[in-house]
Amino acid sequence: MGKRAFAFCICPIVTAFRTLTIIPVPGKETDDFPLSIGGFPLVGLFLGGVVSLFYCVVQPWTASMSSLFVLLALATESFLTGALHLDGLGDCADAFPGKSNRERILEILKDSRMGTFGICAIVFDLLFKFVLWSFWFEHGRISPVIISLLLSRTMQGCLLVTMPNVRKDGMASAFAGNHLLRHKLLAILVLALVTAFSFFFSPTTFLFIAMLLSAAVVTVLWAVYCKGKIGGITGDCLGALNEIVEVTVPLTAAVLSTDVI
Numbered sequence: 001m002g003k004r005a006f007a008f009c010i011c012p013i014v015t016a017f018r019t020l021t022i023i024p025v026p027g028k029e030t031d032d033f034p035l036s037i038g039g040f041p042l043v044g045l046f047l048g049g050v051v052s053l054f055y056c057v058v059q060p061w062t063a064s065m066s067s068l069f070v071l072l073a074l075a076t077e078s079f080l081t082g083a084l085h086l087d088g089l090g091d092c093a094d095a096f097p098g099k100s101n102r103e104r105i106l107e108i109l110k111d112s113r114m115g116t117f118g119i120c121a122i123v124f125d126l127l128f129k130f131v132l133w134s135f136w137f138e139h140g141r142i143s144p145v146i147i148s149l150l151l152s153r154t155m156q157g158c159l160l161v162t163m164p165n166v167r168k169d170g171m172a173s174a175f176a177g178n179h180l181l182r183h184k185l186l187a188i189l190v191l192a193l194v195t196a197f198s199f200f201f202s203p204t205t206f207l208f209i210a211m212l213l214s215a216a217v218v219t220v221l222w223a224v225y226c227k228g229k230i231g232g233i234t235g236d237c238l239g240a241l242n243e244i245v246e247v248t249v250p251l252t253a254a255v256l257s258t259d260v261i
Contacts, residue, residue, distance in 0.1 A: 011031075012032075012037075012039050013036070013039035013042055014026075014028065014029055015039065016036045016038075016043055017039065017042075021046075021047075021081055021082065022080060023080065034160065035186060037157030037160055038189075040153035040190070041150050041153050041190060044152060045146075048145070050073070050076055051142065051149070052142055054070070055137055058137060069137070070134045074126065074130055085238075085240070086125065086243065087236075087239060088237065088240045089239060089240040090114050090118030090122045091111075091118060091239075092109070092236050092237060093117040093118045093120070093121035093122075094108055094111075094117050095236075096225075097117060102230050106167065106230060109234055128251070129247060132145075132250040133250070135250075135254050136250060139257075141257075143201050144254070145250055147211055147249060148211075148247075148250050149246065150194050150197070152215070154191055154194045155215055155216075156238045158191060159222075159223060159241060160233075160238065162223070163223055163226070163232050163233045164232035164233070165233060198212065210252050211252055215245050218241075218248045219241060
């Protein structure tokens, strides 16, 4: 029974890391892939820890050096995730604008080639994150960046268990499951735990509420948009959501943080 409980807790985390990063985590993967959404925020926390290391290293240096370390932190985060979410954002930017035919959209999403819209979306996304991370590095508060990495992966899990998956052979298909009750309850539990962690980690209660609401609002809007376009989600939609939340959360905090910096 002990081994079963251990496998129930650890195997989903192994699957989460193997799916969302390029890190060769040892161990057995879970047989119930939707349960791995419980490990998604841990991936975000790990990436937040990596970014925090760069933040700690830059502290003894002058402010002019912070941009270099922000760039290194951003490059490392993108490398560790295999640019998986950036690829999803680019594919969605190519497929969704101006396309009304569902089959055509799905065809573009499946195409490995990147178009002009997709390249522009990735470039602007990275620029936004670079500016926002630089803002928080320079003001000595890294928590909004870490919270954005946590919430982005958490919102992915929430989207997985609430939206239909429109492709049977895509990456998201293994995680979408049948939207069983235990998966929905797990998503609620994970969201509650991440919310509690973010509350104690946030600079102020006001910023905590603002960041959480901003992540929830863009997730709902993105879910509605994807539902209207293709009737559900794909793995690319999840990747795009991750990038949207990673930009929205620190941006919201930066706009509303004049009284705490």
